[in-house]
Amino acid sequence: MKILVGxxxxxxxxxxxxxxxxxxGVATDGVKLSANPFDDIALEEALRLxxxxxxxxxxxxxxxxxxxxxxxxxxxxxxxxxxxxxxxxGAPQPLTAARTFLKLIEKESPDLVxxxxxxxxxxxxxxxxxxxxLWGRPQATFASELAIADGKATVTRxxxxxxxxxxxxxxxxxxxxxxxxxxxFIKLPDIMKAKSKPIDVIEFDSLGVDSGDHLKTANxxxxxxxxxxxxxxxxxxxxxxxxxxxxx
Amino acid sequence: xxxxxASLRHLLPSERVLTEPSDLEHYGRDWTRQYPPAPLAVALxxxxxxxxxxxxxxxxxxxxxxxxxxxxxLSGGAVAMHGEVVVSMQRMHRILDFDPxxxxxxxxxxxxxxxxQQAAREKGLYYPVDFGSRGSSQIGGxxxxxxxxxxxxxxxxxxxxLAGVKVVTGTxxxxxxxxxxxxxxxxxxxxxxxxxxxxxxxxxxxxTMRLTxxxxxxxxxxxAVPDMDSLMQAFAMFRARLPLTAFEFFTDKALAxxxxxxxxRPFDSEAPYYVLVEYETPDEATSEAALAxxxxxxxxxxxxxxxxxxxxxxxxxxxxLREGITESLASRTPYKNDVSVRVSRVPAFLAxxxxxxxxxxxxxxxxxxxxxxxxxxxxSVLRPEAMAMQDFVTECGRVTxxxxxxxxxxxxxxxxxxxxxxxxxxxxxxxxxxxxIELMRxxxxxxxxxxxxxxxxxFDS
Numbered sequence: 001m002k003i004l005v006g007x008x009x010x011x012x013x014x015x016x017x018x019x020x021x022x023x024x025g026v027a028t029d030g031v032k033l034s035a036n037p038f039d040d041i042a043l044e045e046a047l048r049l050x051x052x053x054x055x056x057x058x059x060x061x062x063x064x065x066x067x068x069x070x071x072x073x074x075x076x077x078x079x080x081x082x083x084x085x086x087x088x089x090g091a092p093q094p095l096t097a098a099r100t101f102l103k104l105i106e107k108e109s110p111d112l113v114x115x116x117x118x119x120x121x122x123x124x125x126x127x128x129x130x131x132x133x134l135w136g137r138p139q140a141t142f143a144s145e146l147a148i149a150d151g152k153a154t155v156t157r158x159x160x161x162x163x164x165x166x167x168x169x170x171x172x173x174x175x176x177x178x179x180x181x182x183x184x185f186i187k188l189p190d191i192m193k194a195k196s197k198p199i200d201v202i203e204f205d206s207l208g209v210d211s212g213d214h215l216k217t218a219n220x221x222x223x224x225x226x227x228x229x230x231x232x233x234x235x236x237x238x239x240x241x242x243x244x245x246x247x248x
Numbered sequence: 249x250x251x252x253x254a255s256l257r258h259l260l261p262s263e264r265v266l267t268e269p270s271d272l273e274h275y276g277r278d279w280t281r282q283y284p285p286a287p288l289a290v291a292l293x294x295x296x297x298x299x300x301x302x303x304x305x306x307x308x309x310x311x312x313x314x315x316x317x318x319x320x321x322l323s324g325g326a327v328a329m330h331g332e333v334v335v336s337m338q339r340m341h342r343i344l345d346f347d348p349x350x351x352x353x354x355x356x357x358x359x360x361x362x363x364x365q366q367a368a369r370e371k372g373l374y375y376p377v378d379f380g381s382r383g384s385s386q387i388g389g390x391x392x393x394x395x396x397x398x399x400x401x402x403x404x405x406x407x408x409x410l411a412g413v414k415v416v417t418g419t420x421x422x423x424x425x426x427x428x429x430x431x432x433x434x435x436x437x438x439x440x441x442x443x444x445x446x447x448x449x450x451x452x453x454x455x456t457m458r459l460t461x462x463x464x465x466x467x468x469x470x471x472a473v474p475d476m477d478s479l480m481q482a483f484a485m486f487r488a489r490l491p492l493t494a495f496e497f498f499t500d501k502a503l504a505x506x507x508x509x510x511x512x513r514p515f516d517s518e519a520p521y522y523v524l525v526e527y528e529t530p531d532e533a534t535s536e537a538a539l540a541x542x543x544x545x546x547x548x549x550x551x552x553x554x555x556x557x558x559x560x561x562x563x564x565x566x567x568x569l570r571e572g573i574t575e576s577l578a579s580r581t582p583y584k585n586d587v588s589v590r591v592s593r594v595p596a597f598l599a600x601x602x603x604x605x606x607x608x609x610x611x612x613x614x615x616x617x618x619x620x621x622x623x624x625x626x627x628s629v630l631r632p633e634a635m636a637m638q639d640f641v642t643e644c645g646r647v648t649x650x651x652x653x654x655x656x657x658x659x660x661x662x663x664x665x666x667x668x669x670x671x672x673x674x675x676x677x678x679x680x681x682x683x684x685i686e687l688m689r690x691x692x693x694x695x696x697x698x699x700x701x702x703x704x705x706x707f708d709s
Contacts (some may be wrong), residue, residue: 014560034559185555
């Protein structure tokens, strides 16, 4: 079995993001970039399936500029067999990303595609669902447990009412939730080994993907600053202040 | 006694004089647990003038004062067990001034270490003294103990970042030492007397701390090491090849405690020692150099296995393996030693120390870890459940006496960074000469002629 895993690079979860002064986006110069946490979980799950003997090959996919190589090397060091780097200077929106994945699926014929449920930069939570629809295959989103047997994926999903267990026939698209697993650390000897693992570089333009980037960014703005606390003299003052704010 | 309290209440508003038993217990002790707290009251001044008034009042009433910061100390320096008045700096927590040209922050003594670090970061700068209790400890306490921690190998101790300090002496006088100057060759630098003074010379009320550039893209690795010689070899190699900001080590026993408390195992390989290395990666070449260093260490047999953080989250998880040790042992109320020798003497000292513990602590679990790059080891001795606390402390005290002899042989110190307080007081004379201790006593008398400032700590006057 072959598993395709989306492996996006985003601003590190722990970085307090800063809006660019002109409001055109978020500052990324000199900012720590890391794997999208949900994608790390996707890769971890694929590696565990391989370690269990369910899968033979795990291929990670990154879409982005030339310097994405170092990021893909991390995924290879974590354990992926090989990587596909679709090079583009743009930042494709979910529909474009889904169409790109579809092209790669046509080339690679994977049995399973595992994606993060969303990337923590745009929080779109769309690519997996769009890809399943374009591919005409089942989708199981927000997986918190995954088992593969007899050509089927049994997926436990976290839904509002609790846990829902569904079956999906393979090939299928699965998107990962936070509790699916805890990704491993990357071992230093594996970083060395990853240097000789293959990365297929494919020009985005050569894939013949129709751009689906129809969203235009109007403006970015930081959240309003929290105003300072006010000290009140006594309980009566507190009541008066709350009333004044219309909270009582 | 009630007259004394009444006059204290006259000095400060009633809500800033605490006498409830729960408050007396809370403010009367630090992270050591063997000293029963019994202060008379807790005072919460809000200004330098109020601190002065408290000192003058204490002289008049002949009441001892115990300066109190975050009380995260591990030597009993902030313990009040003899009817003292605890002077808590927690209400003096304002950031007074930032100077972008001098690159200094001037703060009141009660500012929490992490708040100072955060304030520096918001200005695009960095306050580099850092340790596990950053979220509770206060800058005044950091200075009074000359706090060290996890970045000493690169950035030194609190003393090295102290540009100026304002103190109230034992006569109520205010001293402004050094006033932020870089150069000031005008005789004795009193500022440095207060670094490590443990509250015995004056109450620290304000400090001007120097800041520096933030580290460039810090990277964290944790590696497994087969033996102590390999650890020292690996240290020498990494220090020569990388801009290190931390080089910390811990034993398999320490790791086991952290893992039992929810830490995340870095890799499956097991080894007697582990090392956490943090370094800056200003460029691609440094990242490569780090990998090459690991490769070399592995070829030499110094390093068995290792991982590298790929995100800030993972970096924090790896740091937790080292920083979580204290917390993972806390419920066992360990007996702590905090010793140092010159880095070059570490292997020889360790061999003697391990032999001593094997002989004298056959039935105790001994967990050790520390800052190998500073020649500083932390040793936590765990009490067997069946043993009474008092017997345990007595037994550990006995062995600590023997540890002092080992330290003397290797030219080391019984307190590397925790201070002397009450816990190390019996051993001070194994490290400092009678002449030195007498000079310290005389100095205390000069700053505190009435003997009201944290008496009984450091030495008996």
